[in-house]
Every structure is written in C-alpha cells, then in structure tokens.
Amino acid sequence: MSSAFSFALHARDGGARLGEFRTPHGVVQTPAFMPVGTQGTVKTMRRHDLEEVGAQIILGNTYHLLLRPGDELIARRGGLHAFIGWPHPILTDSGGYQVFSLAERRKITEAGAEFRSHIDGSAYMLTPESAVDIQARLGSDIGMVLDECLAYPALRDDAERSADRSARWAKRCRERLDQLRSGDTGDVAVTNPGQAQFGIVQGGVFQDVRDASAAATVDLGFEGYAIGGLSVGEPVDIMYSVVGETARHLPADQPRYLMGTGTPEDLVECVARGIDMFDCVMPTRAARHGQLFTSEGRINIKNARFAEDDGPLDPACGCYTCRTHSRAYLRHLYMVGETTGSALNTLHNLSFYLDTMRRIRDAISLRTFERFRQEFLRSVSRLSPDS
C-alpha cells in the first residue's frame, strides 16, 4: 500500500509557486488556505458554506477529536470524512500543539507526551506512534508527524535539543506509518490507506538549527514538509526571514506548509517566500469577535460608526453576507449576541481568505504576482484595525 498523494508544480513567479496536490478525496490547488475545523466542524459553518466560499481542504485537530468523540468511534464511522460529512480533502495535525497549549498536567519525555484532558481530566499518552495510529483511524488525507513545540522566546540550546527530539520523533512516525502501510496494522483500523504524511521543520528563530532540522526531516522522506513553531510571538520580520530561508532547504518538487499562519498579509508574504499551504484560526475566530477582513482593511463591526451604515460589509466582495446584508444589520446581530451574526461574519472572512488565495494563484499564473503583492499590501493597510 503506498500513498495516493502527488504534487505537481505548474508555474513559478519569483519565489511564489503555483501547483496542485492530489489526495484520495480530490485535488487541492496551491497556494491553498485550510480553514480550521477543530472539533469536526469549522465553527458556525456547514459543508455547503465551505464549498461555496471555495475551501478545497480543511484541517481537523487530532487532540480535540481524540478527546471527543474519540478516534476509535470515528474509525467505526468509516473515518473523519464520513463522520462529519465532508467528502473533500482533510489534513489533521498530530495533536502535539494542543497538548502543549491546552492539556493539563502534561509530562514530556523521549517516549512522548503524557497529559490529562482539559475537559474531564482523563489521562492520555500521545507518542509518535500513537499520533500516527490516531490519524490513521481518522483517515485524513494528510497526517502530520508529532513534534515538540517550543515556547517563544527560547534559548538556542533548547531550540536545538527540541528540534533534535522532533527529528527522532519524526523518524518513529515515519516508521510507524511504513508499518501500517505494509499491512501490519494490529488493532488500528486504517480508514484511508492513501493517507500522506508530512514532516515538520522546527528550530525556533535560529536559522542554523532550522537548516539542520530541515535536512534531517527531508532525509526521512515525507510526502510534504511543514514549517512549525512560527507565529508564536516572534516579530513578523523574523518570521518572514525564517520562512524564506527554511523554504530554500525544502525540496522544490514537494509541497511546503506553514503551520498556524496568519494574517492576509502573511499569506501573501509567505507565498512570495515559497510557501504552498496555510492554516489559521484567524479568519474564523476573528469573525466571532466581530473583526472582519475587507478589501479596504480590517474593521470591527461593533464600532458605533456602523450602527446606521446600510452599505455591504465589503463592496468588493461577492459572498452571501455581502450580497444579502448591511453593516448595520451585522453590527446589530453582534451587539445582541445572535450566532447568526457569527456565521455570517465567518462566511465573509473565509470568503476573503479564499478569494485572496484565488487572486494569488491567478497572479502567479499571469506572472503578475509581484504587482498583486504590492497592491494587496497597500489596500489592506488602508484602514488601521479597530480594536
């Protein structure tokens, strides 16, 4: 059994790359943005909403799904696609990041991470092998290796030690996946035999540690490579610099995924530095707080100046929210706490993100990416963000 995953690079424009990858559940055009569907749904969204805004792939959080409803229950449903009614590609993370950020009483050793659920205190052990097994049960199209997540700021020695451990864990993840692929699955119900696996480059903001981590990870041979441990508090110019340098150390013929990033500007800037895939809670979480991305910059819909504003949220946007409702109505829904407002806001923010990705792909295809980038950065910074 081998991976049904493949990646094709169609065009380059400067550092920016246009391509697509194939998975058992369909094709994804890159550069791609993946909305985050933490608990088996992108918050407030339904499948047809995501299809309408043009999402080709979503992300599921292994940590949350492991806790509720459990990976074994999902496997008995035939995997995550069948369970949540999303027939298109899914990427799952390894659960590591949430263990480091959410779980209680965690204890990290070379073996893996012992922790207790933040919901009911029940005990779990996440190892490189079990992270692979859980994701095999979930049956995502792309699984991620378990990595150790470093807090920012970190000392160079800690970054190096952590990257080394992540590399050893990555090797164990790959070996476990090879074992599952060979048919030696034991009690693991593999619900998507064509699942790909991506390695993750760590190393904090220390470029030589990043370079070594990239080399060690690439050496293991994954279907794609992620850059992890960024957007954790470091200055944005350092983030861009690490992304650009690290991307150079990754194979040109495989996809590159920048984890957990970012603002619309970040997407454009990191595409310019050779990134093909992104995920971030920003568009969905910000929407629920009334923070909306528009072609003229960010606004906060709770601002009193929108109380009697009959115009659409973003005159340049063609999404359902902008076609149907006014800023005054969206502000009202926010002020009275109606979740209809959260859903309409989320629909718009995701439209904005996914439209941005489409415009990025068009620009690369037309070899006008640099001009697009300059114009985009100018337009989105026209309004300063409301708090």
Add this chain to the structure above:
Amino acid sequence: MSSAFSFALHARDGGARLGEFRTPHGVVQTPAFMPVGTQGTVKTMRRHDLEEVGAQIILGNTYHLLLRPGDELIARRGGLHAFIGWPHPILTDSGGYQVFSLAERRKITEAGAEFRSHIDGSAYMLTPESAVDIQARLGSDIGMVLDECLAYPALRDDAERSADRSARWAKRCRERLDQLRSGDTGDVAVTNPGQAQFGIVQGGVFQDVRDASAAATVDLGFEGYAIGGLSVGEPVDIMYSVVGETARHLPADQPRYLMGTGTPEDLVECVARGIDMFDCVMPTRAARHGQLFTSEGRINIKNARFAEDDGPLDPACGCYTCRTHSRAYLRHLYMVGETTGSALNTLHNLSFYLDTMRRIRDAISLRTFERFRQEFLRSVSRLSPDS
C-alpha cells in the same frame, strides 16, 4: 391609504380551512406556521435557510427590537424588511407579552405598561398608541394590537376585567392606526403603509368571557383575529376546546391566528378547529436543546444511543441536515457545544414544522384532512419523548 391586506378562503374540509393572504411583501398560504425571529433573525438561521425550508412569513418581537436596536433606527433603515434583509412577509407582535414575561419593574395601568428593560434597566412606556407607532416604524405586514396578558390560572373576574381592558386597548390601537392611515403621522415614519392590524381575543379559559371578547374585538373591525392567552399552562384539552369554540365566533372570511402555539400535534388539532396561522419558539428553541421532531416522534440527540448511529436524523425528511449528516455527527456537535449543531438542528425542526403545514394544506385540498390527522397523530406519538 388603506390596507393592502386581503384573505381568500379556497377550501374547507371539516373545520379545517385552506386559504391565502396577500401582503405588501407577498402571499402566504394558510394554514401557515411563522418561525420566530425575535431579535431580527430566526436564531442560527439565515435568509436562504428559511426560504429553503419553505417559510413564507416570520415573526418579529417588538419588545426586543424596541430595546435593541430601537424602532427609530430600524425606521431610518427603511423598516424591518430592509434592515434584516428579509423581503417576504413579517408579522410583529405588540410587545405586550414580553413586557409581562421579561421586563422588570412593570406597572400596568389603563394608560399602558410602564417597564424597565431587562438588559440595562432603562425605562419605557408601552401604550396601545405607542405599540402601533413602533410597529408602524418597523413596517411589518401584520401588526398586533396591545393586549393585557393574563397569568394562568386566573379567576373569572380577573379574566373578564383583563379582556375588557384588552378590548379598550384594541379600540385605541385601531383608532391610532386609522389616524396613521389618514396621513396624520406626526413624527412616526410609517415604513409600510399597507400594514394590516389584527385584534386579539382574550378571556383565559372562560368560554363566555372569550365569546364576549371575540364579539367586542370583531366589532372594532380588524384585518384578522388572533386568539391570545393560551398555551400558558392550561391542560391541552381545555386549550383545544377554547380554540374550537372561540374560532366559531370569528368571521369566516378573515384569518384566525393562534398565538404562541405549539407542538406539531397542536398545529394539526387546531387546524381541525379552524385556525389559519401559528407561531411558536418550540421548533427553534427545542433544536438548540437537541430535541428534534421526526416522522417517528421526538428524539433527544444527546441520548447515548445515537453516538454510533450512522442513519439520518429522520429517514422521511429531505432537509439539508437529513440529506447531509448522521445522527452520530449531530450528537457529537451537540455534546461538544458547536453552534453548527444548533443550526443543523434548527434547520431540521423548521423543515419538519413547515413540511407538516404543507401536508396539512395538501390534505385539506384533497379533502383527506381527517385521515391525515389520524395518521399524523399516530406516527408522531410512536416514540415517547426523551427527556
């Protein structure tokens, strides 16, 4: 200026009536169910959801809209239809019921109801005249007179006194509307000149008080008549009896609206007794609590027996939720508190209610209502409700 409202009765089958009414924002087929859109949205729903399930008219709550965002702000938006982006018919209540059930420090006199907002304590005065003015600003297609709401159980004398006051208030409401219609609008921005006005029959469970209230209300001459003050705790057989007797005292050529009722069985039973219009929070509120109406009776989706149930919520239902998702997934969304689940549940419950109304209309049209009624009551009572 006269009302653009008209009602046509197309068929009768026993006590059940098939008809339609015309409003400035379109036609509504009766018997009709009106989803409740308290604060300018049916909770968790969007306009296209309501259109998809077949809602032809929704209800807006004057009390909530008066408090937030305010009737004057809505009038400046061009009225409620424009403000909320719902181009189809809307009925508004008078605000009286919420003043009696929600507001703080209320003081009821012959003049009207003095109260304080349950949100911020600010003071308001709702009189028969101001209830008409507020609804004129909202511009609903059907406005309701202000009535006094009686608690259950009530003494006969109290019911009589209250019904008499409601009749005096109804007269003042009608006179105020006539004044607005004559063009003497003062500072009231009338956003829907074709707005109709319904009177309300009160009288608790005392049939002779009801009969007198009906006669007094009909005497004032409204475009339609509502039965208020039921479904407030009285036994269901008493409610059915009062509905049936009271309906007989209402004009056959005008619509009859039973306020705030009820279960699917109530709708069928009250159609059998001559009712044409219903509203109730039950399908939407129950959905958010995981209580779902199906062709086989009520279920509560949080029940553990659904954890691994891959079947649709209701095999007989064609709604988006039933077409797309399993009971196992809906249970998961409920258990983890995702509002996507509330929305999917609401979509289904409203589909069930509005499908029931369609089936009622079909049955009346085919003169098979009595058979439909027997089969419906048998099927929905097949499962006893989960708690």
